[in-house]
Amino acid sequence: MSRRPIGEPILSVENISLSFGGVKALIDVSFDVREHEVRAIIGPNGAGKSSLLNCINGVYTPQAGRIVFRGQSFTRMNPHQAAAMGIARTFQNLALFKGMTVLDNIMTGRNLRMRTNLLWQALRIGPAENEELAHRAYVEKIIDFLEIQAWRKTPVGRLPYGLQKRVDLGRALAMEPKLLLLDEPMAGMNLEEKQDMCRFILDVNDEFGTTIVLIEHDMGVVMDISDRVVVLDYGRKIGDGTPEEVRNNQDVIDAYLGTAH
Numbered sequence: 001m002s003r004r005p006i007g008e009p010i011l012s013v014e015n016i017s018l019s020f021g022g023v024k025a026l027i028d029v030s031f032d033v034r035e036h037e038v039r040a041i042i043g044p045n046g047a048g049k050s051s052l053l054n055c056i057n058g059v060y061t062p063q064a065g066r067i068v069f070r071g072q073s074f075t076r077m078n079p080h081q082a083a084a085m086g087i088a089r090t091f092q093n094l095a096l097f098k099g100m101t102v103l104d105n106i107m108t109g110r111n112l113r114m115r116t117n118l119l120w121q122a123l124r125i126g127p128a129e130n131e132e133l134a135h136r137a138y139v140e141k142i143i144d145f146l147e148i149q150a151w152r153k154t155p156v157g158r159l160p161y162g163l164q165k166r167v168d169l170g171r172a173l174a175m176e177p178k179l180l181l182l183d184e185p186m187a188g189m190n191l192e193e194k195q196d197m198c199r200f201i202l203d204v205n206d207e208f209g210t211t212i213v214l215i216e217h218d219m220g221v222v223m224d225i226s227d228r229v230v231v232l233d234y235g236r237k238i239g240d241g242t243p244e245e246v247r248n249n250q251d252v253i254d255a256y257l258g259t260a261h
Contacts, residue, residue, distance in 0.1 A: 009034050037212075040225075094165070107136065109173070161188055228242055238255055
């Protein structure tokens with residue numbers, strides 16, 4: 001449903017298996033994500049969705065399989081490497097700096113792009129001052145884009161939950177990611193907040209050209225904004241296709257849609 005044309009695969013997850021002790025979190029999972037698409041991952045609680053995102057951005061190292069991102073193949077990767085290559089992530093439980101302002105929280109997303117050394121940055125002299133001004137200008141654009149100008153100088157801890165989620169999205173966007181991983185971006189939101197977040201996700205996809213992978217429990221949202229959906233159940237992939245194909249997949253209906261919805 002993206003307005004930009006969907007391209008070739010930017011990410012391939014190939015035969016990923018992940019265990020914790022005797023517990024199998026993921027079993028031989030494969031799927032791809034095409035450039036500029038919105039790709040949803042759904043499934044019941046405990047299906048392995050967050051574990052899968054953690055493998056993609058290097059938090060977990062799977063015991064088997066590999067990840068191919070923009071033509072480069074990895075069996076091991078760490079989060080810093082993933083971020084440097086253009087993979088950004090938001091988390092289910094907000095990891096914002098509650099005492100810092102909206103502006104400063106989003107500025108932390110620019111750290112990877114800072115080129116001057118820490119001493120210059122601390123003193124804000126010479127090239128560091130110019131660099132900071134350029135980064136700040138980029139962050140101000142994100143603040144305008146997410147319509148949070150009125151709260152720029154407000155400590156994040158004072159904001160309502162829906163706005164905090166928007167700041168979290170802004171910090172990820174500040175990294176200028178090629179691939180954005182969203183872990184339940186609408187959890188705990190009311191209907192109006194969900195509608196706003198849907199709009200921002202589609203606008204990020206369209207205006208920034210960012211490829212998006214999201215985990216989401218709200219099936220209405222998934223069916224509305226996704227180009228393709230992959231379905232997990234007990235760590236296995238049981239469905240993969242357009243929202244319409246997934247909606248009509250009997251395995252998916254039995255495991256997930258039929259019971260919960």
